[in-house]
Amino acid sequence: MAKVDIRNLNVWFKENHVLKDVSLTIRENAVTAVMGPSGCGKTTLIRAINRMNDVISGSRSSGELFIDGKNVYDSNTNVYELRRKVGMVFQKPNPFPKSIFENVAFGVKIHKMATDKKLSEIVQTSLTEAALWDEVRNRLNDSAFSLSGGQQQRLCIARALAVEPEVILMDEPCSALDPAATAKIEGLMRSLSERYTVIVVTHNLQQAARVSDFTAFMYVGQLIEYGDTNSVFENPKNETTEKYITGKFG
Amino acid sequence: MSRLLDRGLEELTTTLLKMGDVAEKTVRTATAGFMDGKSVSDDVRELSELLLMMTVSVEDKAFELIMRYQPVASDLRIINSYMKIAYDFERFGRYSLDISLTHQKFAYSEKCAYAWDLMETLIDKVMLMIRTSIEALKDNNGEMTKSLAKIENEVDDMFSAYLDKLSKAPPDAKCTICTALVAKYLERIADHATYVGEAIYYIANGQKISLR
Numbered sequence: 001m002a003k004v005d006i007r008n009l010n011v012w013f014k015e016n017h018v019l020k021d022v023s024l025t026i027r028e029n030a031v032t033a034v035m036g037p038s039g040c041g042k043t044t045l046i047r048a049i050n051r052m053n054d055v056i057s058g059s060r061s062s063g064e065l066f067i068d069g070k071n072v073y074d075s076n077t078n079v080y081e082l083r084r085k086v087g088m089v090f091q092k093p094n095p096f097p098k099s100i101f102e103n104v105a106f107g108v109k110i111h112k113m114a115t116d117k118k119l120s121e122i123v124q125t126s127l128t129e130a131a132l133w134d135e136v137r138n139r140l141n142d143s144a145f146s147l148s149g150g151q152q153q154r155l156c157i158a159r160a161l162a163v164e165p166e167v168i169l170m171d172e173p174c175s176a177l178d179p180a181a182t183a184k185i186e187g188l189m190r191s192l193s194e195r196y197t198v199i200v201v202t203h204n205l206q207q208a209a210r211v212s213d214f215t216a217f218m219y220v221g222q223l224i225e226y227g228d229t230n231s232v233f234e235n236p237k238n239e240t241t242e243k244y245i246t247g248k249f250g
Numbered sequence: 251m252s253r254l255l256d257r258g259l260e261e262l263t264t265t266l267l268k269m270g271d272v273a274e275k276t277v278r279t280a281t282a283g284f285m286d287g288k289s290v291s292d293d294v295r296e297l298s299e300l301l302l303m304m305t306v307s308v309e310d311k312a313f314e315l316i317m318r319y320q321p322v323a324s325d326l327r328i329i330n331s332y333m334k335i336a337y338d339f340e341r342f343g344r345y346s347l348d349i350s351l352t353h354q355k356f357a358y359s360e361k362c363a364y365a366w367d368l369m370e371t372l373i374d375k376v377m378l379m380i381r382t383s384i385e386a387l388k389d390n391n392g393e394m395t396k397s398l399a400k401i402e403n404e405v406d407d408m409f410s411a412y413l414d415k416l417s418k419a420p421p422d423a424k425c426t427i428c429t430a431l432v433a434k435y436l437e438r439i440a441d442h443a444t445y446v447g448e449a450i451y452y453i454a455n456g457q458k459i460s461l462r
Contacts, residue, residue, distance in 0.1 A: 206320050233322040235456030245322050247253050 003028035003167060003197040004049060009063035011044050011053060018044045020221040021063070026214070031189050031198045033212035033229070035205060037244065040218040042201045046169045049199065050086035051079055067167065084111055087160030091172040093152035095144035095159075100127075100136050103144045103155055107163040122162055129195075130158035131188050150181025157188060161196075168192060170200040174207065186211045205245055209233045217241045255319040259328060262311050266332050266339075269304045270384040272297060273339040277380060277439060280346035281373045284353045284432060285366070291350040298343035308336035327456060331449035335387065338442040338449075342380065345435040345442075352435070356428035364421060365412075365429045372408055375401050376436045379443035386447060392454030395447030399461040405440040409433050 004026040011019035019041045026032050034042040044053060051072060053059045064071050072082055084107070095103050104123045108114050114122055123140070127133040132154040136147070144155055153173060160168055170189070174182040189198050189211045202208050208215050208229065215232040217225045217240075225232060225241040236242045243249050276297040283290030312329045315321060321329055379401050386394040412433055420426045444461040451459055 205322065209320075209322065234326065236323050242323050246325050247255070 001028045002026065003067065004199070005064075005066040005069075006045075006048075007064040007066070009045075009048060009061065009065055011041075011048055011059065011061045013056060014058035018221055019048065019061075022218075022221075022223045024216060024223055024226055026197065026199060028197050029193055029195070030213040031193045031200060031211050032214045032216065033208035034199065034201045034216045034218060035203070035208045035244075036218035036224075037249070038203075039220075041221040042216075042218050043171055045218065046088075046171060046199055046201055049167065049169060050083045050088060051077075052083075052088065054079070080111075084163045085165055086167040086169060087163065087165035088169045088171070089153070089156050089160055089173050092176050093149055093156050095147070095152050095155050098144060099141045100144050100147070100155060101140040104158050104162050107159060111163055113163065123158075126158040126162040127155075129161050129192070130154045131184060131191075132158055148181070150177050150184060153177060153181070153185060154188065157185075157192075161192075165196065167197045167199065170198065172201055172203060175203065182207070205233075217244065219244070255315060255321060255325060258311065258315045258319070259325065262308060262315070262329070262332055265304060265308055265311065266336060267384075267388060269301060269308070269336060269339045270387060272301055272304065273342040274377075274380050274384060276301065276343045276346045278377065280349040281377070281436075283350055285370065285373065289350070289354050291347070291354050294343075294347050294350040298347040301340045301343035305336045305340040309333060324453070324456075327453050331453045334449045335446050338446045341442045342439055345439050348435045349432050352428055352431045356424045362422070362425040362429060365425065368408065368412055369429060369432065372405060372433060372436045375405050375408075376440050376443070379405075379440055383443045383446040383450070386450045390450070390454055392451040395451050395461065398444045398447040402440050402444045402462060405437055409437045 002025045006022055006024045006026075009019055009022045010017065022041075022045060034045060036042050047053045048061065048065060049067070049072070053061065061073065065073055067086070071077075096106060098106070101123055104126050105119050108119060108122055124133060127136060132151060135151060136142075139146075144152060147155060153176075157168075174185050177185065186207065189200060192198055193213070200208075200211065212229045214227065215229045216223060217232065217236075217238070219240055225236060225238040227237070232241065233245065236245065276294060279290050279297065280294045283294070312333045315329055319325075379398055382394060382398055386392070413430060416426050416430055441462070447461050448459060451457065451461075
């Protein structure tokens, strides 16, 4: 079932036409990987889903982007609510300068989603879902910065989960992590896809092959190929995709 | 600039093409020995063992390339198919050895002459299939492999008809067993030649087809 339906999406940053007529339907409860060379527009594409591009000066867009059938670019869209529904995890772990507990509770408080009593329960659930609870349960008041890089990234995932999102966008979430921490995040992506729609931008082809159900390949702002991951990596339909994933570019 | 993987693939291709030539030579030696009434099992055994070693070499190299480069798309299809083809070539060798050992065990008999035309035709067809599959491999030509299906059907039909004939009026026990077994080995070699063709088609087109 489609969760995100992108139709003829164009994005410009001032005169720079970054996304060119992209149409893509993203399946619910699956991991979709978006890959492509630097500057191809993959980050812009996922930032379009929760309208994070709006905060960039000089950005404009055309086309439609539906989540559960509602166009998020409609003028009456509540952007704050949209960003609660569509959480984001960034390339570099970016915990707030607060305790582990407060990092997870932060969004819940902002959105006034729970009483103090309920808050502890949400924090525990979110940390458990992010596969971090067992490692931090006895140090919830410690600074988030006391955690390792991989733990910080899982904390950021827990923070995103706490506000009950439906879609989780991940922008190169493992690029700053070692292989062990990467493996944990990748396992997490798979388990999260049972409840959430996960969209991950990655430079790492093997990571896309490992974790995703569907793969989109972008090149110079265009969607070149999109299909189930096995097909894209075994027998890509497009010659540019073949050249990119086999390292024959240039 | 060529990729590091390309060097490995080149090495793998070279080994596999050499294997193809050895496999063809092995079948030719065994079948010629059979037709000429000469014992060639030592030569065939040596060639068969060489094929076995080359198969191991292809597998080792293929695993190394997978481990080092995590190939995908056409690179992965090539490596996967080359491993299969190496196994098929190794089977050519094994069945050739079976042919020469069967011939040696039952010895050449004048009474088998009635089967010679059929055996000669079978051998010609199998050798044509082997040559076609090796040429297709050299040229990476998926379309060329399609002709294998027709010949393979002919081999199957001839084998089946021959068994029917033997079951109705067995002319000589030794000849019956010997020629039936050799025909079976040839039929299996033909099967493996089609498997080679299927693997080449997969490399070239990314589609798994059946030529049987």
